Amino acid sequence: MMAGVGGGNDFQWCFSQVxxxxxEDVAEADIISTVEFNYSGELLATGDKGGRVVIFxxxxxxxxxxxxxxxxxxxxxxxxxxxxxxxxxxxxxxxxINKIRWLPQQNAAHFLLSTNDxxxxxxxxxxxxxxxxxxxxxxxxxxxxxxxxxxxLRVPVLMxxxxxxxxxxxxxxxxxxxxxINSISVNSDYETYLSAxxxxxxxxxxxxxxxxxxxxxxxxxxxxxLTEVITAAECHPHQCNVFVYSSSKGxxxxxxxxxxxxCDRHSKFFEEPEDPSSRSFFSEIISSISDVKFSHSGRYMMxxxxxxxxxxxxxxxxxxxxxxxxHEYLRSKLCSxxxxxxxxxxxECCWNGSDSAIMTGSYNNFFRMFDxxxxxxxxxxxxxxxSKPRAMLKPRKVCTGGKRKKDEISVDSLDFNKKILHxxxxxxxxxxxxxxxxxxxxxxxxxx
Amino acid sequence: MINTMECAVDxxxxxxxxxxxxxNSRTQRGGIKxxxxxxxxxxxxxxxxxxxxxxxxxxxxxQQYEEVMTVCNEIQELNPLDLMEDCxxxxxxxxxxxxxxxxxxxxxxxxxxQVPPVQHIQPSSACSVPMALQNxxxxxxxxxxxxxxxxxxxxxxxxxxFSPVNNMHCNKTTVLDLxxxxxxxxxxxxxxxxxxxxxxxxxxxxxxxxxxxxxxxxYYVSEIEEVPDFTPCKRAKFEDSSYVCTEHLDTSNIxxxxxxxGSGFTGLVSRQADLEQALNGQFCSKQALASLGAWTRAIxxx
Numbered sequence: 001m002m003a004g005v006g007g008g009n010d011f012q013w014c015f016s017q018v019x020x021x022x023x024e025d026v027a028e029a030d031i032i033s034t035v036e037f038n039y040s041g042e043l044l045a046t047g048d049k050g051g052r053v054v055i056f057x058x059x060x061x062x063x064x065x066x067x068x069x070x071x072x073x074x075x076x077x078x079x080x081x082x083x084x085x086x087x088x089x090x091x092x093x094x095x096x097i098n099k100i101r102w103l104p105q106q107n108a109a110h111f112l113l114s115t116n117d118x119x120x121x122x123x124x125x126x127x128x129x130x131x132x133x134x135x136x137x138x139x140x141x142x143x144x145x146x147x148x149x150x151x152x153l154r155v156p157v158l159m160x161x162x163x164x165x166x167x168x169x170x171x172x173x174x175x176x177x178x179x180x181i182n183s184i185s186v187n188s189d190y191e192t193y194l195s196a197x198x199x200x201x202x203x204x205x206x207x208x209x210x211x212x213x214x215x216x217x218x219x220x221x222x223x224x225x226l227t228e229v230i231t232a233a234e235c236h237p238h239q240c241n242v243f244v245y246s247s248s249k250g251x252x253x254x255x256x257x258x259x260x261x262x263c264d265r266h267s268k269f270f271e272e273p274e275d276p277s278s279r280s281f282f283s284e285i286i287s288s289i290s291d292v293k294f295s296h297s298g299r300y301m302m303x304x305x306x307x308x309x310x311x312x313x314x315x316x317x318x319x320x321x322x323x324x325x326x327h328e329y330l331r332s333k334l335c336s337x338x339x340x341x342x343x344x345x346x347x348e349c350c351w352n353g354s355d356s357a358i359m360t361g362s363y364n365n366f367f368r369m370f371d372x373x374x375x376x377x378x379x380x381x382x383x384x385x386x387s388k389p390r391a392m393l394k395p396r397k398v399c400t401g402g403k404r405k406k407d408e409i410s411v412d413s414l415d416f417n418k419k420i421l422h423x424x425x426x427x428x429x430x431x432x433x434x435x436x437x438x439x440x441x442x443x444x445x446x447x448x
Numbered sequence: 449m450i451n452t453m454e455c456a457v458d459x460x461x462x463x464x465x466x467x468x469x470x471x472n473s474r475t476q477r478g479g480i481k482x483x484x485x486x487x488x489x490x491x492x493x494x495x496x497x498x499x500x501x502x503x504x505x506x507x508x509x510x511q512q513y514e515e516v517m518t519v520c521n522e523i524q525e526l527n528p529l530d531l532m533e534d535c536x537x538x539x540x541x542x543x544x545x546x547x548x549x550x551x552x553x554x555x556x557x558x559x560x561x562q563v564p565p566v567q568h569i570q571p572s573s574a575c576s577v578p579m580a581l582q583n584x585x586x587x588x589x590x591x592x593x594x595x596x597x598x599x600x601x602x603x604x605x606x607x608x609x610f611s612p613v614n615n616m617h618c619n620k621t622t623v624l625d626l627x628x629x630x631x632x633x634x635x636x637x638x639x640x641x642x643x644x645x646x647x648x649x650x651x652x653x654x655x656x657x658x659x660x661x662x663x664x665x666x667y668y669v670s671e672i673e674e675v676p677d678f679t680p681c682k683r684a685k686f687e688d689s690s691y692v693c694t695e696h697l698d699t700s701n702i703x704x705x706x707x708x709x710g711s712g713f714t715g716l717v718s719r720q721a722d723l724e725q726a727l728n729g730q731f732c733s734k735q736a737l738a739s740l741g742a743w744t745r746a747i748x749x750x
Binding site: 088093117179180182199219223226227231280284285288338339 | 478482483486487498625629
């Protein structure tokens with residue numbers, strides 16, 4: 001239980017670090033497109049629109065400053081995906097990293113999966129801090145020695161060297177998706193993983209790259225009858241036969257792979273009936289689910305649509321158990337948000353380690369946290385102005401009408417170019433990573 | 449930043465915005481985004497339904513007025529003294545719309561789901577069937593709440609849109625299957641052939657409001673015409689005063705969705721009203737609107 005001193009689950013979030021350029025001009029390639037902690041929380045990976053992956057590692061805690069948790073510093077940077085061109089279909093394939101998922105650590109090296117629209121890659125990140133010296137057949141600079149000149153043999157010795165972190169692509173899983181990949185999820189068996197595009201979900205074995213099993217296919221025989229697409233998919237955290245996928249119609253299907261090779265027929269179907277009084281031109285858009293995440297316990301799952309976050313009990317299909325409004329004040333602005341394309345933004349959501357709190361992003365670099373037990377919510381801002389070390393974040397409030405109080409911001413003053421789509425919560429501690437366009441903010445709970 | 453002035457939630461502007469988005473998506477990096485275009489097509493469908501409701505309401509009001517006047521004149525001829533008062537009363541308490549679509553018509557055509565018995569009153573009664581169903585909505589004043597209420601009702605045709613009966617569409621759509629790389633062309637259905645003939649004959653009545661709309665839509669279309677390959681084809685369409693036959697569209701423009709909408713949309717509006725006249729009011733409104741569904745879905749045929 002992440003209890004803080006001073007009552008219940010109140011967190012007191014403080015600024016810790018910010019990574020990224022400070023320029024006003026944001027390079028498109030630097031825009032962060034995914035953020036993910038590894039299983040221990042020691043590593044934090046980000047992917048960007050330029051196809052690069054940056055991994056941060058947490059420094060060991062210092063005894064001198066017990067209140068300050070270890071900082072995250074750059075551990076490895078590599079180019080994961082490059083832009084490609086599909087000549088057959090005359091399509092350019094973006095190098096943007098859509099998702100990164102870590103594999104659980106099984107040896108000294110770290111493994112992660114990264115994907116763009118079409119290709120998934122398994123990367124091995126390993127450290128090298130020793131170098132063998134004293135080879136017989138080659139010089140120190142690598143040149144081959146003439147074997148006839150060798151008069152004596154020696155055993156190479158491992159000598160320490162500056163730490164070098166190498167990233168190498170170990171597997172490339174390509175050519176399995178006709179449509180754009182939106183999700184990847186590692187299975188709890190640590191041997192398989194799934195990848196989902198708009199219409200299909202494939203199951204892979206981590207060792208096998210030349211084939212995958214198609215387990216869901218919602219492509220209609222006549223594309224003119226298409227009514228929904230797959231928007232996200234995730235494996236159950238404990239049951240390796242169970243996975244869920246969400247749709248653009250606001251529904252979630254839970255499938256059991258034991259039922260059949262093809263999981264077109266769901267085992268459970270989660271849908272909340274639409275409120276007819278709130279129907280508008282944009283009802284379909286705002287009900288489209290942009291993210292689905294299982295709780296760590298595996299008992300619940302959370303979905304994010306444009307205006308709200310919903311928590312579902314896997315045992316109850318007809319409605320969510322909890323609904324949290326993220327930015328309901330935008331409901332009257334949907335037409336403008338449609339015009340400027342913001343209504344299509346895909347926000348993600350995440351659980352904390354104990355499943356007692358959830359977090360998601362909004363506009364104006366605001367992000368929202370909801371405490372499931374106390375039902376309290378808070379709005380915080382990721383900005384350079386609040387970037388003094390260990391400075392406590394002040395709660396923000398959006399004024400929805402009437403007289404604007406001091407420190408409140410009116411809906412019309414919100415900056416819709418500053419959107420927080422990707423957030424991540426440390427699996428064990430109260431440390432959060434928030435991606436604000438091209439900057440990565442790290443906040444920590446003061447009391448932990 | 450969002451403007452302080454909320455943009456007008458107007459069906460027509462949403463349609464043009466949506467079409468522009470679909471067009472722009474074809475040139476975006478990374479290829480066409482199926483999900484986004486599907487969502488845009490939903491907005492398009494919703495806006496179209498509101499627009500069609502408005503159109504029908506307008507046509508209905510026009511025809512109601514004509515009918516009232518016709519009947520009143522007939523009645524006057526029969527018994528000018530007795531029935532003039534009745535007529536005025538009835539026209540007086542119409543259901544609130546500006547034109548005199550009186551409840552006299554409501555008396556003639558019961559506000560129910562039955563086909564009206566007054567089929568001998570040609571040609572306007574045909575349109576009255578669907579209008580009777582939506583009598584309440586029709587009579588509301590055209591302010592923003594009208595749109596909301598229109599949107600609030602469950603769309604009666606949502607089932608039909610995706611029914612297999614839907615072969616009756618007037619457009620040719622070209623579909624490239626990304627998996628098999630097969631190109632298929634969905635040909636015009638019978639509706640196309642028939643409506644060509646019937647429309648030549650019965651292009652009265654609903655013509656004037658439709659024409660007015662055509663000009664309005666032409667304004668929107670001309671905005672989109674920055675893109676070079678539209679221009680010659682589109683202008684020709686709008687100079688044609690009768691309905692637009694999509695068969696004349698250059699096949700290279702078939703996949704050009706804006707040209708499909710630009711020519712087919714208002715053309716379809718006038719076509720629809722006339723078709724209903726031709727079929728004596730027995731043409732189900734559901735099927736009528738459903739036939740328009742196919743060209744909407746052409747957007748997502750990737």
